[in-house]
Amino acid sequence: MQQTKTPLGHLVLVLAAVHAVPLHELRTILTGDLDLARGTLVIRRGLRRHTLYLEELTHQTPPLARLDQPPPARQPEIGARPRPPRRR
Numbered sequence: 001m002q003q004t005k006t007p008l009g010h011l012v013l014v015l016a017a018v019h020a021v022p023l024h025e026l027r028t029i030l031t032g033d034l035d036l037a038r039g040t041l042v043i044r045r046g047l048r049r050h051t052l053y054l055e056e057l058t059h060q061t062p063p064l065a066r067l068d069q070p071p072p073a074r075q076p077e078i079g080a081r082p083r084p085p086r087r088r
Helices: 005-021 062-067
Strands: 040-045 050-055
Touching: none
Parallel strands: none
Antiparallel strands: 040 050
């Protein structure tokens, strides 16, 4: 886990190591294939679909854990000026 630098890298590593998902199937995964409420991930295998049930380690990887939380409020950039009002 320490070898991966990004949250997506953590997720790919867990899916490959724990669930033995091959690389060509990892490339086909879409965000819509993930159902956090049910704890499932749908993997496309040609015309068929395979449902992968996520266990606790996969469900708590950084990218998936962040999907359960609301997005953080944006901080204004240092030195950034507020936008002028729009003209009509």
